[in-house]
Amino acid sequence: MWWKGCPSWERALGMLREEMERAGLDPAAVDVIEVTSEDEAERLGFPGSPTIRLDGRDLQPPGPEEPGGLTCRVYRGRDGRTSPLPDREDLRDALLEVSTE
């Protein structure tokens, strides 16, 4: 799920598709949803852009301090740095888990 106010969504989508292919999953099986209003964000439980849910589970469940809605998500990488993108290794591990379930 993405919101146009955060430019990292396209890179996140590309990364997701690459890692799905690597995990033997169909990269075309991604539902890409643009969130365009606060009402829609609330209805979808959208914690910010980009959000990746694998079989409905958030890749990095948001903490209570995250405002949610039409905002950019803060991801923390394995090296401790903050980023507007999830850590590729976290994504890879999560996809591996999904693909072996």
Added chain:
Amino acid sequence: MSGLGIGDKAPSFALPDTSGETHELGEPSPEAAATVVYWTCNHCPYALAWHDRMLDVARDYSGRGVRVFGVNSNDAERYPQDGPEAMAQRVEQEGGWPHPYLHDQSQEAARAFGAERTPDVFVFDRDLRLRYRGAPDAEYDDPSQDAAWLREALDAVIEGREPERSQTEPVGCTIKWK
């Protein structure tokens, strides 16, 4: 990109920092070879990703007559993490910043500069004319970039040259308007 154009004079402002002290930008200061005004905030991952690089620039150039202001203009009602208390708490938790962190509650400064995102960097010369506007460097996710575009602009301005790159696209969260 909207807002100030290259060569335009810096709009004036008087804004409080996290200790309540007011900082003014108005007439050129004889001590300032260059002035950096950049928009930032507490909650945006792009601003956070570039944060250490921006503080490093402020430290590295403080001895070369460069003054730096970080400005937060986000609507603190919708984003309490960007309110003055949270800003002060953050600066304290980080052991102080090498430049003032200003709160633009009315958002007038952001509108006057035409700031759009966090971060959005403006570099002014000795006469407070805009010489660079845009991103700190080419990649938020690569600290080794070390705010290269900003440093390049500052080196040029300090030496009285035109920066080779005067405008780049600011990359980051949109400013949260009221």
